[in-house]
Amino acid sequence: MYDELKAYRKPDFMLGKWQCHQPTLSDIEELGEENYWTMVCGFVATAYDERLYLWSKGIDFNSMTDFQVFIMRVEEQIISPIELIFPDIHIQNYQTFYDPDTEEVLLIDVENKMVLTESDYVMLTDYLRNLHGLPKNSIKDGNEATKRWRLDYELKQIERKIQRGIVDEFHSILQPCISALTNTTGFKYNWHTVWDLPIGVFYDALRRTQAIKASDQLVTGLYSGCIDYKTMKHKDDLNWLRALNNKDT
Numbered sequence: 001m002y003d004e005l006k007a008y009r010k011p012d013f014m015l016g017k018w019q020c021h022q023p024t025l026s027d028i029e030e031l032g033e034e035n036y037w038t039m040v041c042g043f044v045a046t047a048y049d050e051r052l053y054l055w056s057k058g059i060d061f062n063s064m065t066d067f068q069v070f071i072m073r074v075e076e077q078i079i080s081p082i083e084l085i086f087p088d089i090h091i092q093n094y095q096t097f098y099d100p101d102t103e104e105v106l107l108i109d110v111e112n113k114m115v116l117t118e119s120d121y122v123m124l125t126d127y128l129r130n131l132h133g134l135p136k137n138s139i140k141d142g143n144e145a146t147k148r149w150r151l152d153y154e155l156k157q158i159e160r161k162i163q164r165g166i167v168d169e170f171h172s173i174l175q176p177c178i179s180a181l182t183n184t185t186g187f188k189y190n191w192h193t194v195w196d197l198p199i200g201v202f203y204d205a206l207r208r209t210q211a212i213k214a215s216d217q218l219v220t221g222l223y224s225g226c227i228d229y230k231t232m233k234h235k236d237d238l239n240w241l242r243a244l245n246n247k248d249t
Contacts, residue, residue: 002127011198015127016120019088022131022198025174029195031084034170039080040132044125045069048137052154062140062147066125067105067118071096074107086124088114130245131200133207177206184209207244215240 002015011022028036047054047069051061054069061069073079079091093109094116107116129136141147160166181187181202182194187209189197197205218238221227229235236242 002123007127007131008200008204016123018086018120018124020127021085021087022200023084024196024198025178025202026195027084028174028199033172033174035080036084037170037173039082039084040128041134042073042079043070043082044128044134044136045073046137048139051150052158055151055154060147065118067121070121071105071107085128088112089116131203133203177202181206181209204244208240211237211242211244212240 003013006013007015007020007022011024013020023031023036041049046066047061047064050069050073053073054061054064070079074091074094075096077092081091082089090109090112093111094107095110097106097108098104099106104117108114109116128134141150161168178191178194182189182191187205194202215238218227218232222229
């Protein structure tokens, strides 16, 4: 766990032994948004997210932890550099070591004397997901039939795309959100000033605005008689001061 208020206020802070930096929307635009999401999503990817990569190697994703998959991808150097967010983590320098005392597999940057443990990885990925409102895909197949169905289905989808010449193109995730917020009454930033917002503050503003508007609509529905309070499944949605989580994105 980390200090949420400090992470919200300061674009640069320490998360355990790791230095963290929140890039601004301007930083992300300059890097290239597609490159940014490749970097972030590559770092937090779960075993389920990388199921096709694992299947190509004859590995069942259900048998792997997220950290084990991360180690494999680090060893194969197929993870984008993450220094923009974690300046101390130079992915290309990390090597795998086994600690016989703790029976842990570690990633160690010998040059900079930095050790990345599984608990470090969990802490850093939790922070990144909360920062960007990303859900964690922890799906596991319940039996062999489900596992076979999923593999066949995924491979057929890929085959259809190849046959039809379909190429997945990247479309901006941030642009519609920036457009929506800067055109929302009450949002404190305009098109010129929004670019200086750290990404975590921007996503918090997006989620809070959604929560406020949803609460207002529910209250209107209650007073008009269109909604019955007793049958409401998520009464906490009326409270726009509540702590927000990834489901609110």
